[in-house]
Amino acid sequence: MYPGVCDEIENYAVHRNVTAQDHPAILRPFLPELAAFTRHNHDNVLQSVLRLLSLSLELPEDTLTKLHDFEAAGQSAISFIKYHPRGECDAPEGNNVWLKGHTDIGTVTILYSQPIGGLQILSKDNKWRWIKHIDNALVINVGDGIEYLSGGYYPATRHRVIQPPVDQRNIPRLGVFYFAMANDSVRLSPLDHSPLLQKKGIKKYFEANMVPTMEEWRRERTSRYGRSELKPSATEERVEEERIRGTVIKHFN
Ligand SMILES: O=C(O)CCC(=O)C(=O)O
Numbered sequence: 001m002y003p004g005v006c007d008e009i010e011n012y013a014v015h016r017n018v019t020a021q022d023h024p025a026i027l028r029p030f031l032p033e034l035a036a037f038t039r040h041n042h043d044n045v046l047q048s049v050l051r052l053l054s055l056s057l058e059l060p061e062d063t064l065t066k067l068h069d070f071e072a073a074g075q076s077a078i079s080f081i082k083y084h085p086r087g088e089c090d091a092p093e094g095n096n097v098w099l100k101g102h103t104d105i106g107t108v109t110i111l112y113s114q115p116i117g118g119l120q121i122l123s124k125d126n127k128w129r130w131i132k133h134i135d136n137a138l139v140i141n142v143g144d145g146i147e148y149l150s151g152g153y154y155p156a157t158r159h160r161v162i163q164p165p166v167d168q169r170n171i172p173r174l175g176v177f178y179f180a181m182a183n184d185s186v187r188l189s190p191l192d193h194s195p196l197l198q199k200k201g202i203k204k205y206f207e208a209n210m211v212p213t214m215e216e217w218r219r220e221r222t223s224r225y226g227r228s229e230l231k232p233s234a235t236e237e238r239v240e241e242e243r244i245r246g247t248v249i250k251h252f253n
């Protein structure tokens with residue numbers, strides 16, 4: 001957040017096991033529907049994506065699905081994020097960036113395409129590009145978890161949310177997401193038995209005794225959010241960096 005920019009984002013996260021937390025009374029009648037929705041995201045969408053990723057790494061198709069067990073301890077969750085339209089407090093120095101460029105902490109994020117623009121990804125040529133809305137489409141991002149498990153073969157998507165185009169600026173933007181994480185106990189070391197990764201090369205992110213589990217990575221990244229000291233990158237403009245367990249995490253302005 002920038003000085004002078006109001007915090008106008010609301011977020012409600014629902015653990016995939018919807019009864020694992022208390023909910024406001026207004027939401028309780030919808031719990032069966034939410035439970036079915038998390039199951040759909042986990043069993044139909046996430047597991048299909050994970051099977052494809054496993055096969056693409058020339059590994060048995062259940063390699064990654066086994067690491068995302070619905071019943072195991074872990075934090076995969078639905079999130080509803082509401083971005084309210086902004087008034088004068090959307091200060092120009094805020095660069096109209098509503099959510100700074102980042103990578104997601106988990107493995108795979110499922111984003112339900114919605115008509116109010118704002119989402120952009122950083123492409124290989126270092127340009128931010130809009131993600132076009134398509135009715136009934138899903139946007140699938142990979143997060144840090146897949147980057148580390150694939151030894152850098154699938155870099156986590158760098159993405160951000162900026163102010164929508166002028167004709168949509170007065171409309172609330174409601175995002176629906178499934179933020180998937182591997183089981184808490186999964187160590188985020190590269191799947192080095194992948195024949196593909198053996199051919200392509202495996203990037204090393206952590207020293208052998210420093211490789212975090214999914215739970216450790218989640219806790220370390222979330223506890224630092226907004227608190228840790230970010231240093232300007234020596235090589236890239238508008239990029240700030242922090243180090244976690246010796247590996248560099250980038251934040252994009
Ligand atoms: O609102 C969006 O479209 C993306 C949100 C996002 O990237 C996040 O919450 O991590």
Ligand SMILES: [Fe+2]
Nearest residue numbers: 102103104159
């Ligand atoms: Fe994100």
